[in-house]
Amino acid sequence: MPEPKEIFVRVDRCMGCHSCELACAVEHSSSRSLYGAISETPRPKNRVYVEFVPPSNPIPLLCRHCEDAPCMHACIAGAIVRTEEGVVITRSDKCIGCWTCVMVCPYGVIGRHLEQHKAYRCDRCPDRSLPACVDACPTKALVYLTAGDFSKGVRLTASAGMLTGQGG
Amino acid sequence: MSGGTNRYVIVGAGAAGMAAAEAVRSLDKRGSVTVFSDEPDPPYFRPLIPFLISGKKRAVDMAMSGQGPYSGEGMDLKLNARIRAIDCQARAVCMEDGEKIAYDRLLIATGSRSRIPGEIEGTSIEGVFAPRTLASARAIAARVENGRHAVMLGGGLLNLKVAFALLECGLKVTLVVKSPQVLSQLMEPEDTFLIRDALNRAGLQIITGAGARRILSGSKGVSGILLEDGREISCELVCIGKGVEPNVGFDHESIQVDGGVVADNFTRCNVSDVYAAGDVAVTFDPITGGRIVTGLWTSAVEMGRCAGLNMAGRPTEYGGALGILNATQVADVAFVSMGMVHTKGRDFETHVCGSAGAYRKLVFSPDGTKLVGVLLVGDISRAGLYRSVIRERMEVSGIKSHIINHTLHYGHFIG
Known part of the structure; x- marks a missing residue:
């Protein structure tokens, strides 16, 4: 199987515009349109969260689909599984809303759908080739790449910076 | 070793045993993994048993194999198999039917059973249950059909969940707790007001600061309960939820048992190639550093996985178990x-x-x-x-x- 893509966060590029949150909520609404989404009850939930670190640095947080996912192992209902693409998902039909996953997630990115009494989190937009948050990000703070491609990019940027710094 | 492949024997097919079996299998594809369970049901998510009582789930919906991280593959599962003894000299477990099973690595994950307080009389009367297994949940569900009122002794989480299941079945449910407030293991009385309020709204009757003296019986089993203060409550069903105690009833000579099977930071027992995990294990609390026995699914899985990795040859330190680690929703x-x-x-x-x-x-x-x-x-x-x-x-x-x-x-x- 080829190396799966993941959503990577380039923190230094995030402006804190919350476009990702909006796009995520719309993608996970019934209507899948902004106008439809805002009138839906219950309100569609975003699964990416832009938080701020003092003094005012924005940081998008979302499920990392951990290799050693604590939520999946802690789940007392067997509701959390890893798909073949490496995405850790909560199966709503199995979820009993005990919130054990919320209690063990080290990133704090599992939400509680109170109306449905189910846990939810980033599902990497299974119906899209590019996750909605990545698509919506105006500064490319969110990128969808394989780990190999992402780290290659980081290396190239760093070496370019070093060359510039050395007057090369 | 037998022919260069390890024989892993896991006693207990609960959270710790199954997590360990999967972990062993993830590292060692060649060794044999044998898992013993003393229950007739294939391994299941034990915390779900209240759903069998309420009818929201069937037993097959609670099975572990193929759900979550549990493939259930590559292991030899023996049901209805209870061990009698562990012979560390011969490196074998002895089954109740006399069979001896040799191991190269052994995990003791025998779990725990409901604690039945000796001071309460009549706990063996028909209609008295200690919810713990699928079998006990089935028995409760059968009793529900002819019951109107259930009394729950103990205000812990499992008893509360069973109480809600019984409410959903249409029974009147009274919770009798000795402590000044419900969930006393998980919080202090003044912390409970929101939860207590929710329980009241849900229709649960709660009697605090009261213990049971005797369970009363009639022609059809349980007919009521007599409290220590002399009050009598008529009921057809009693559930005891007074905590659990480790299953260490097997014979052993050299394994250190002190309120449970003592495990070190790498889940090893004092005898080589023997490990312990889950409710039966005495591990440590990372806050106090003290020894602790926990009865928590989440901790049991973590400890079991850790033990499995250690058994399969990857040294993995266990991070310790918090005495309290509970999340849930009541009402x-x-x-x-x-x-x-x-x-x-x-x-x-x-x-x-x-x-x-x-x-x-x-x-x-x-x-x-x-x-x-x-x-x-x-x-x-x-x-x-x-x-x-x-x-x-x-x-x-x-x-x-x-x-x-x-x-x-x-x-x-x-x-």
Whole structure:
């Protein structure tokens, strides 16, 4: 199987515009349109969260689909599984809303759908080739790449910076 | 060794045993993995048994194989198989039917059973249950059909969940707890007001500060219960939820047992190639460093996985088990309780904040530098961050106000 893509966060590029949150909520609404989404009850939930670190640095947080996912192992209902693409998902039909996953997630990115009494989190937009948050990000703070491609990019940027710094 | 492949024997097919079996299999594809269960049902998610009583789930829906991280593949599962003894000299487990099974690596994951208080008379009367197994849940469900009133002895989480299942079946349910308040293991009485309110609204009758003296029987089994204060309650069903005790009833010569099978930080017992995990194991509390036996699914899985990796040859240190590590929702109120939350009369720095819909208690070490306990009621969002802070013994000075105000997010760890 080829190396799966993941959503990577380039923190230094995030402006804190919350476009990702909006796009995520719309993608996970019934209507899948902004106008439809805002009138839906219950309100569609975003699964990416832009938080701020003092003094005012924005940081998008979302499920990392951990290799050693604590939520999946802690789940007392067997509701959390890893798909073949490496995405850790909560199966709503199995979820009993005990919130054990919320209690063990080290990133704090599992939400509680109170109306449905189910846990939810980033599902990497299974119906899209590019996750909605990545698509919506105006500064490319969110990128969808394989780990190999992402780290290659980081290396190239760093070496370019070093060359510039050395007057090369 | 037999022909260069390891024979892994796992006694117990609960959370720890199954997690260990999967972990062994993930590292060692060649060795044989044999898992013994003394239950007739294939391994299942034990915390789900109240759903069998309420009828919301069938037993097949609770099976572990093929669900979550459990493939159930590559292991030889023996049901209805109880071990009689462990012979560390011969490196074999002896089954009740006399069969001896040799091991190269052994995991003791025999779990725990319901504690039945000896001071209560009549606990063996028909209609008295200690919910623990699928079999017990089936028996309760069968009894429900001819019952109108159930009395629950003990205000712990499982008993509460069974109480709700019985309410859903249309029974009147009375909870009798000896402590001044429900969930006394998970919080202090003054922490419970939101939960208590929710329980009342859900229609549960609650009698606190009262113990049972005797269970009364009639021609059809249980007919009532006599409390220590002389009150009598008529009922057709009694559920005892007074905690659990480790299953250490097997014979053994040299394995160290002290309230459970003693395991070191690498889940090893004092005898080589023997490991222990789950409810039966005595492990350590990362906050106090003291020895602890926990009866928690989440901890049992973590310990079991750790044991499995160690057994298969990858040294893996266990991070320890918090004595309290519970998340759930009772009625419509969610709560998370973890670490040190009983602070009365003790020298902790405690911050409490309550409102109409939420309550929280953050407990720091006496010098205020470490988080040691968290109780969140109502708003439990991002609770896992606090677990990391507690477990990693993190220095909290830079994030303390965020912890106290419940505004902590992951960005604070990297920002």
